[in-house]
Amino acid sequence: MTLNNPTEKSKKVASAKRKEKSFQIICIVVLSLIAFCQIFPFYLKLVDSLHSPELIPDSDKLYLLPEGATIENYFTALQVSGFWQALGNTAFHSVMFTAISLCIAIVVGYVLAKMEFKGKKFVSAILLSTMMVPGEVLMIPNYILVMNMGLNYSIWGLILPGIVNIFGVFLIKQYMANIPQSILESAELDGCNEFHKMFHIVVPMSKPILVTYVILTFVSTWNEYLWPMVMQASGSTVETLQLIMYKFYPGLGNYADGFVRSAGMILITIPIIIVYIIFQKYFLEQNNLSGMK
Amino acid sequence: MMGLEATAGNPIRKKRKNKNEVKAYSLLGFPLAWWTLFFVLAFFSALIFSFTNVSLKSLATGSEIKFTLDNYKNLFDVNWKNYDQNFWDSLGVTMTWTFAMAIGNNIMGLLCAFLISQLKHGRRFFLALLFWPSLVSGVVGSDVTQLVFGSGNNSLANKLVMAFGGEPIQWLTDEKTALLSIMIMPFFFGFCTKMLIYYSSIIAIPNMYKEAALLETKSKFKIFFTVTFPLMKNALILNLLLSIIDGFKILGPMQLVTKGGYGTQSTMLYIYKTAFEDGKFGRACAYATILFAIILIFTFIQRKISGQEVDDIE
Numbered sequence: 001m002t003l004n005n006p007t008e009k010s011k012k013v014a015s016a017k018r019k020e021k022s023f024q025i026i027c028i029v030v031l032s033l034i035a036f037c038q039i040f041p042f043y044l045k046l047v048d049s050l051h052s053p054e055l056i057p058d059s060d061k062l063y064l065l066p067e068g069a070t071i072e073n074y075f076t077a078l079q080v081s082g083f084w085q086a087l088g089n090t091a092f093h094s095v096m097f098t099a100i101s102l103c104i105a106i107v108v109g110y111v112l113a114k115m116e117f118k119g120k121k122f123v124s125a126i127l128l129s130t131m132m133v134p135g136e137v138l139m140i141p142n143y144i145l146v147m148n149m150g151l152n153y154s155i156w157g158l159i160l161p162g163i164v165n166i167f168g169v170f171l172i173k174q175y176m177a178n179i180p181q182s183i184l185e186s187a188e189l190d191g192c193n194e195f196h197k198m199f200h201i202v203v204p205m206s207k208p209i210l211v212t213y214v215i216l217t218f219v220s221t222w223n224e225y226l227w228p229m230v231m232q233a234s235g236s237t238v239e240t241l242q243l244i245m246y247k248f249y250p251g252l253g254n255y256a257d258g259f260v261r262s263a264g265m266i267l268i269t270i271p272i273i274i275v276y277i278i279f280q281k282y283f284l285e286q287n288n289l290s291g292m293k
Numbered sequence: 294m295m296g297l298e299a300t301a302g303n304p305i306r307k308k309r310k311n312k313n314e315v316k317a318y319s320l321l322g323f324p325l326a327w328w329t330l331f332f333v334l335a336f337f338s339a340l341i342f343s344f345t346n347v348s349l350k351s352l353a354t355g356s357e358i359k360f361t362l363d364n365y366k367n368l369f370d371v372n373w374k375n376y377d378q379n380f381w382d383s384l385g386v387t388m389t390w391t392f393a394m395a396i397g398n399n400i401m402g403l404l405c406a407f408l409i410s411q412l413k414h415g416r417r418f419f420l421a422l423l424f425w426p427s428l429v430s431g432v433v434g435s436d437v438t439q440l441v442f443g444s445g446n447n448s449l450a451n452k453l454v455m456a457f458g459g460e461p462i463q464w465l466t467d468e469k470t471a472l473l474s475i476m477i478m479p480f481f482f483g484f485c486t487k488m489l490i491y492y493s494s495i496i497a498i499p500n501m502y503k504e505a506a507l508l509e510t511k512s513k514f515k516i517f518f519t520v521t522f523p524l525m526k527n528a529l530i531l532n533l534l535l536s537i538i539d540g541f542k543i544l545g546p547m548q549l550v551t552k553g554g555y556g557t558q559s560t561m562l563y564i565y566k567t568a569f570e571d572g573k574f575g576r577a578c579a580y581a582t583i584l585f586a587i588i589l590i591f592t593f594i595q596r597k598i599s600g601q602e603v604d605d606i607e
Binding site for chain 1: 336404423
């Protein structure tokens with residue numbers, strides 16, 4: 001009995017290890033399967049965009065590889081009238097909106113997280129309560145407001161209405177609240193004013209959350225189509241990439257149109273994927289969203 | 294000496310405090326004013342518009358705006374000549390969408406977060422791999438939906454149906470399947486942000502709980518459901534709240550894929566069409582008010598059930 005025990009124990013350990021290993025494999029297989037299901041439809045889109053423009057697709061065949069693979073469709077998409085203008089508009093819109101709303105979110109977040117003043121709780125509470133109001137519900141009054149301000153004919157009509165981004169304010173505020181007050185107090189003793197504290201101490205320490213905010217905001221602004229569409233309803237001529245791709249039928253014939261459209265869709269997604277690849281290490285690993293719990 | 298200092302100290306401190314207020318509010322001034330304009334004022338003017346007949350035309354011509362209850366009569370008075378069943382139908386579509394997404398996305402998000410947290414290697418790889426679909430724009434996503442659920446025999450969905458011996462389906466132009474087909478991809482793949490929130494919640498749980506549980510049972514799933522999951526209550530509440538808010542304002546897929554036809558008109562899309570295609574602002578504002586009231590009721594119920602205060606969620 002006593003002699004048997006150790007070997008039994010090691011057997012048990014070995015079987016537990018084997019179990020652990022097979023569990024790991026199951027996890028990886030399931031996750032890969034989900035990832036595959038996510039990627040596959042986009043892969044089909046990619047295949048579609050790489051077809052030769054002359055191809056007349058077989059109505060019974062699901063193309064898993066492009067027929068007469070060429071990137072001609074991409075060049076055709078780039079030559080669509082207004083593409084470059086729209087690219088410029090979208091880039092300007094995304095960059096300006098991200099920059100302005102980031103500055104505002106930093107200031108408001110900092111004040112709410114790190115300064116003591118009367119009415120702080122009240123200001124926090126009313127700002128937070130608007131997180132429950134989907135912006136789309138306010139589309140109509142905002143439309144009238146922007147029209148009356150005369151902004152609707154310029155790109156600022158897209159940028160300005162949403163620059164006080166409450167979601168961003170609270171995302172940043174939560175993170176800043178975890179920065180020890182003692183650091184700021186000692187800075188104050190050294191004679192730092194609020195701006196100095198904000199931009200030389202708190203901002204560098206909040207870099208991960210700021211990067212997270214920049215990615216999320218940049219991407220969602222790049223992808224926005226509803227508000228630009230509303231602005232166009234008011235007579236604005238500001239085109240964005242999403243809008244021209246949505247309305248895009250170049251008239252090259254039924255099938256070729258579809259291929260060029262696919263190519264255009266891929267093209268307008270590429271910048272986002274690049275931004276994501278560059279910055280993902282910041283915002284996936286730093287566990288930033290836990291602040292929102 | 295002591296007394297002097299105390300009496301002298303008080304006013305100074307008070308002054309300092311006031312200085313703080315001046316500083317804080319001067320920093321907050323512009324953002325708060327802007328926010329008041331575009332949120333508070335907009336919110337109340339939407340409420341007021343909903344009781345008027347204001348329209349695109351009357352704004353353009355500057356004609357008189359009358360107060361009226363017609364917008365609400367359209368919705369609630371069944372015998373009224375303009376009774377608007379379309380709104381309630383669209384609300385049904387929105388509710389279906391919201392509940393389906395709340396369930397699908399949270400289950401998928403939780404599953405993926407759990408599986409990733411169990412991995413020994415490659416956690417970040419899988420997080421990155423599973424997160425990217427949330428970066429794809431609505432326009433591109435709906436285009437992909439159109440490709441996958443194409444009506445021809447060569448679309449992916451029809452190939453799958455035919456592989457199981459079914460007949461090809463006109464996915465997007467059939468009342469029975471249109472809503473379902475625009476829901477399938479978001480149902481399975483719209484979980485990215487939720488996964489991230491669940492994941493950070495799981496890894497924030499101290500290991501000692503799991504180690505203690507390991508003494509009792511070896512089953513990872515049992516540990517998950519008895520120890521880990523109850524500790525993730527806050528993440529669950531946050532995610533459900535996000536699901537509800539996101540769900541009720543849905544309009545992208547309906548607008549971009551089916552243009553609201555074939556029984557896929559969501560409430561937000563109906564509001565959009567009423568306002569910007571028909572130009573009936575007052576009416577659209579009444580719809581928006583009702584939609585907002587419903588969102589409010591749901592978040593309130595959800596708060597009550599979970600027994601949480603705003604501060605905790607924040």
